Amino acid sequence: MSFFNLVAQGVLLGGYYALLACGLSLMFGVMRIINLAHGDLAILAAFLVFSISDAFGLSPFLSLVGVLPIMAAVGWALQRGVLERSLRSGMLVPLLATFGLSIALENLLFEAYGADTRSLGGMIGDLAFDSYEVTSQFSVSYLAALIFALSVALLGGLSIFLKTTSLGRAIRATAEDPDTAELVGIDARAVYAVAAAIAVATVALAGVMLGMRATFDPYSGPMQLIFAFEAVVIGGIGSLWGTLTGGIMLGLAQSIGAAINPKWFLLAGHLTFLAVLGIRLFRDWARARGGLRSALGLGG
């Protein structure tokens, strides 16, 4: 039973990682940009919600409704003002630009809010700690279940949006070949800006969920970036459902690692990431040498 509990908690945790990784996956899939400010944008959204809820006594969920469009606008402006220019100079420049943005955001948040650790947990009442007790050994936290459901709904919704709507098709076409997309009448730059807006809005959602389930401070961003990055890589780059799988695998690895030894929580996640990366590299290496058997010199 406790193993079942372990797996369930790992999967639920994975839902959070998938939610967090969604925007990173989308931005990489569409624009080939790895946004190093990803985690910091999540923390920015958490602070915004914290400020609004604190000032007006609103529920963080209500504040989130106001913050989502703000963060979408931030994503749009980020693409139009910074990334679009830097994209013209190759792969490395957007990476450096978002790295710079990450440092600037962290320090601005530090200026504005100081070093105190905050949480939105205190503002959501019972939801922060209530859980549904399935058996005496196994209970599911309402918040974790909510985050998992949000994550599945978001990734599924985005998949359907990309698959079935006209704008979704335009995004996929632009992701595959922006020059040709322009030739069939798509404004590739506008599509990029829309994709960035969607991506940053999902990051905001993840940041606020982090704020509800745990604590954050101005320098929490990079750790979240690492989790998101690991989930994206484990699940396979550019695939939204893969991102969900990747998040769940990361969550499972961390939960199981922590059960063996509490110190292994982070380590098990990182090792899983490295193992997946290693297997992929090995597979490519073998494939380049005509398959596994001939690569290892087993075939006659």
Add this chain to the structure above:
Amino acid sequence: MSLLSVDRLDVRHGLLQAVREVSFALEEGEVLALVGANGAGKSTLLRAIAGAHQPSAGSIAFDGADVTSMRAHKRVARGIALVPEGRRLFGDMSVEENLRVAMRVDRRGHWTLDRVMELFPMLIERRNSLAGNLSGGERQAAAIGRALLTNPRLLLLDEVSLGLAPVVVEQLYKSMTSLLEGGATLILVEQELNRALSVATRVLCMLEGKIVLDGPAKAMSRELIVDAYFGLRRAAVQGLR
């Protein structure tokens, strides 16, 4: 007023000047065959007209408006469509999705999804296949159909028959007969001279980035074009028009 007028156009690929001071005008309803050897600058000229490649000097006017520095998607909205060399379909999307992408432009006109399918019946059963899995001829048909769905006033076709089996080329041209006879304005880059001459009303031959021969297709002998094609001296008979 001409539908398209290109004036002293220079287009560069870095240090290489692919198109040199090219000027010509195209009237509505003309079918222009652009011929010339590999590297003569035909594709580059088409790409510059479509907006995929920014010229370094000169100007392009379409339907009376200067479009020289207009981005490609806006030119599509005005009625210029390019079927690029190598088809360039979106390989991760189905045939129908590839076609629907072009319908976002929302230029009303003769071409609808059904009419394109009618024009290229080979696409009907491939409707839901990934474009990446199509044969060469099917790809070319889908690429032409995609361009048609923007209901262009000027269609630019780059290397329609390149890499296709003769039978398939035959089939494609047969399909396009109605298009060609229907009064469409188009510029056609075609390696197969006979094929080009059979459909064109006018021939324009390029050599090393310059126009060396320009005249009505009827007045052209195969010999004349071949000479211009290879830059033989006899072809100094410019401006037959």
